[in-house]
Amino acid sequence: MxxxxxxxxxxxxxxxxxxxxxxxxxxxxxxxxxxxxxxxxxxxxxxxxxxxxxxxxxxxxxxxxxxxxxxxxxxxxxxxxxxxxxxxxxxxxxxxxxxxxxxxxxxxxxxxxxxxxxxxxxxxFNATQALLVKRGTPVKKIEDLRGKKLGYQKATTGALYAKAHGKGVELVEFEDVGLLLTAVRSGQVDAGINDNGVLFDYVKHNQDTRIAAEFDTGEHYxxxxxxxxxxxxxxxxxxxxxxxxxxxxxxxxxxxxx
CATH class of the missing domain: 3.40.190.10 (Periplasmic binding protein-like II)
Known part of the structure; x- marks a missing residue:
């Protein structure tokens, strides 16, 4: 999506x-x-x-x-x-x-x-990028992930943002958003970046996760x-x-x- x-x-x-x-x-x-x-x-x-x-x-x-x-x-x-x-x-x-x-x-x-x-x-639809983490994780911004793993979905604007701003961050690519979300929740990666609408919907149904940050990218679907x-x-x-x-x-x- x-x-x-x-x-x-x-x-x-x-x-x-x-x-x-x-x-x-x-x-x-x-x-x-x-x-x-x-x-x-x-x-x-x-x-x-x-x-x-x-x-x-x-x-x-x-x-x-x-x-x-x-x-x-x-x-x-x-x-x-x-x-x-x-x-x-x-x-x-x-x-x-x-x-x-x-x-x-x-x-x-x-x-x-x-x-x-x-x-x-x-x-x-107006969209922006957001950062998903497990609840209890102290991450508040992408810079907090230096030396840690950030997951993104292949061929997305989230991928572009991660590559442009993830200095010192280990980037991990996933084929679809379902795999990305599972990786965050299971601890395979420390955070995941994707569209805010998708991530807020996921948090609503998986309350052991939270949105750590949003990045105003001014995107439109x-x-x-x-x-x-x-x-x-x-x-x-x-x-x-x-x-x-x-x-x-x-x-x-x-x-x-x-």
Missing amino acids: TARSALPPLAVVAAAVLLAGCTSTAPAGPGQGPELVRPGALLTCTHLPYAPFQVTRDGKVVGFDVDLVDLVAKDLGVTQQIINTPFEGIETGQDFAIRTCDLAAAGMTITPARAKVMDFSDPY GFGVRKGNDALRERINKVIARAKKDGSYDRIHRKWFG
Whole structure:
């Protein structure tokens, strides 16, 4: 789901574009709406788990992002279908190039690097980085971790922050946020860095952990679409703006964040 950032190798993207020629898109409805990969469906790429944005509960993927994209699907007259895929494929634009999905909803920060390989909706969530530790640990800032281990999730803005500010800190990379959180709680690492929304949700359910610090990175989440897919991007923006005006956004926010 972070502030999840890196630019893809050109070879990967080139190969993805070649594969894209083997697929086609279909309109959302008869003669109207944005073109979609599969008729009657809005295919959403995400990377699980990333609670409370996307997480599997009772065999179903639910979350803040899921509910917002459901509003978009309803507006298009189709059904959202979620595809769990490695985050690297999302943030490099590969999943769009090979038509795996119509949009990406993955708690994803809008960055200049990512904007080169996909187009973003208007921002829908403000985020920042935070530091998770076990309760009782005296850590209050990243400098307190010198000589200790700091975990981060691969290909995220948290990873960039850790590498830029973790002087003298041993950095440990994890493939997904679930592994990172488990590593903090088990003591495999002394702290973990990730998006504040995810970490506060984790602390709420795991009270033997706490947030030691937040870092104001001024990040904004956006939904990603294939480059040039202006019709879908504009429809997403329209739905988000309407949800903020009619109270739907606030209702969904309270549902997942309290």
